[in-house]
Amino acid sequence: MTEQELIQDFNKNRLHVILAQLAPTALLAFAAFATPEIATYSNYLKAAFALILLASGILGALAEYSAASQAQAAIDDLRVLPGKSALRSRIISFRPWLDVIKFVTPTIFIAIFATILLGLYY
Incomplete structure (x- = not known):
């Protein structure tokens, strides 16, 4: 791939990371406000609510992890190409921060x- 194609691939994956964070973040924000009310519901409904949050979190984390891993692969390929543009250097220097997306965000x-x-339960 060319430098331009790799930079485009990196940018595409960066956008996927951002989009993958929107739904789980919105759901967790809703949950934070709704939890006091939902805590008064039956244990079955509380469990359903918790499982919805868990499923959303797992899917969001997988999407973020995948996009961050692909962005790192694009950076690795970009690193071995000849040349040294300022944009390319900035993208390459960003590689370690993608580990934050892969590991810190799910934590x-x-x-x-x-x-x-x-x-919900206490």
């Missing part, structure tokens, strides 16, 4: 999910 989701579960 934060788990912490929020656990906190919501505590709010």
Whole structure:
């Protein structure tokens, strides 16, 4: 692939990361506000609510992980091409931050999910 194609691929995957965060973030924000009310519901409805959050979180994390991994692959390919443009150097320097998306973001989701579960049942 050419430098331009790799940069376009990186940008496409960066956009996918952003879009993959929107639905789970909105759902967690809704859950934070709805949890006090839902905590008064039956255990079956609370479990259904928790499972919806869990499924959304898992799917969102997988989408983010996949897009971040593909962006890292584009950076790895970009790194071995000849030439040194400023844009290319900036993109290459961003590679370690994609690990935040792959590992830190799901960890934060788990912490929020656990906190919501505590709010539902205690």
